[in-house]
Amino acid sequence: xxxxxxxxxxxxxxxxxxxxxxxxxEEELRRxxxxxxxxxxxxxxxxLLGFLIMRALLRLARIVARLPGWVGRAWVRxxxxxxxxxxxxxxxxxxxxxxxxxxxxxxxxxxxxxxxxHRRLDCEDEISLARGMxxxxxxxxxxxEFMTLADLYRFPVQHFDFHRDQLSLS
Numbered sequence: 001x002x003x004x005x006x007x008x009x010x011x012x013x014x015x016x017x018x019x020x021x022x023x024x025x026e027e028e029l030r031r032x033x034x035x036x037x038x039x040x041x042x043x044x045x046x047x048l049l050g051f052l053i054m055r056a057l058l059r060l061a062r063i064v065a066r067l068p069g070w071v072g073r074a075w076v077r078x079x080x081x082x083x084x085x086x087x088x089x090x091x092x093x094x095x096x097x098x099x100x101x102x103x104x105x106x107x108x109x110x111x112x113x114x115x116x117x118h119r120r121l122d123c124e125d126e127i128s129l130a131r132g133m134x135x136x137x138x139x140x141x142x143x144x145e146f147m148t149l150a151d152l153y154r155f156p157v158q159h160f161d162f163h164r165d166q167l168s169l170s
Contacts, residue, residue: 011114012157017047038091040168044106
């Protein structure tokens, strides 16, 4: 894995996130996004959420990767069975966070979260980056059936880029 490329992608997403929030008017942020039920502001929070969940996903992958394979497969079946409740929580959380969190707080949270991901990535070695686990592909279009930690570090930017195309900002 080219860690410098991942660091570069983190920074590109961080700068883009800041520019999108700083450059949008309140009216643009309240406008409905393209292809989602969220406003642009709520979708921007959802894009941030892709970075926020990384600490939990990385911890979970480290644990499950050390367990027998059947544990990860059972875990994914359980998560897939919970897709509908997940979708409700995912929608409501992004709606709530994007509605209530001020722009400056979103930018500051993105900066802190991405800085933490930079530091965490710098601590990884090839062995840890190769560990992984199965993932529920119905939860997110960027999830694959099996993802290594290296894949997980790429996920938030892939998620960010996927949703960026759905923004209806000028």
